Amino acid sequence: MRQGKNNLKLEQYIGIQIKRYRQEQGLKLAEVAQIADISQGMLSKIENAQVSTSLETLSRLCEVLGIPLSTLFSQYDNQESQAMLVKAGEGMEVVRRGTEKGHTYHLLTHSRGPRKNFEAYLVTMDDASEEFPTFAHPGTELLYVLEGEIKYRHGDEIFHLQAGDCLTLEGEIPHGPAELIQVPIRLISMVNYGDSTTS
Template sequence: MKKQIDPSRRSGQSNKLEIAIGSQIRSFRKKMDLTIAELAHLANLSIGMLSKIENGNASPSLSTLQSLSDALNIPVTAFFRKYEERRDASFVRAGQGLVIERRGTRAGHAYQLLGHSVGKSISVEPYLITLTVESEVFPLFQHTGMEFLYMLEGKLLYLHGNKSYMLEPGDSLFFDADTTHGPEELVELPIRFLSVIVSPRFSE
């Protein structure tokens, strides 16, 4: 019989965030005395996928984490606590940000979460956004707080309210996020930019 290796002991430790999230999910599931099958059913996930997430072998999307938080009746931020409690700083190597799904996610459009504040009165979410495929229609975003964009590569026409801004490498844009905003035109591909969202964290 093949001996199962504890994911936390894998060489390289390249998926520490996934392991920490999976460990928290397993811990909360056991506290509620739920089997993997029962939690998978409540969260509308396959048993195999939930098992991979708990073992740190899969990166759950934001929508998946939301489904699990609803099923366990806990805030999404609770899944990150074990990871954040270990350090005062969050170090993410190139290409290893947590890939998440947002309204703009599609083929050629990648959103990577580079960190996440936990236990603070202010929520800070830094993203690296990469756009490599042309699109004619984009969803508009609207949420609480402020957002800061910094262009790294390419050329992008960005809409905020009723004004458009042409962003090139080195340009930045800082704005109220409660006004509709989002990409209006991909002028020069590939496009990469940083997006930092800062908002008050309401009591959970």
């Protein structure tokens, strides 16, 4: 796993943030520029870090985007922990309690520090005859199926999942594979523990 480095200049960082918030809201350059009373060309230069701009202009842009000015700068000093690259095949293999052959977890990413609140795994299941345990843990889990077909149990419910399907579930309710219909099955499992402390 490779951590990103704090190598963005402030202008680059601000430009990236403004563009991200604009695109998240589905706003066009021209729309934001007009409301903020700046030219479309100027906004494009700000987003691409081609100019340094005044706090007054940034304040107007933030107002248009509906975010506090402080939000633009809030994560600048923490960039080093904001990105983690795991190259194909390099994810650390993790053994989950109760799992046997044919069921592997590769840790893709997690938040750092003593109170980890986020983990993501690439889960591979290739033994259709295996009996799988149920899991229960704090937080919310998201499952995204990349390949294969599976019936997945969550409490008293059974969900039929195929490639491209996404299931979000409450982690404290017992859950796990009920039936492997078409193997191999590969899925992404992302767990958000919130304020819970995990080991």
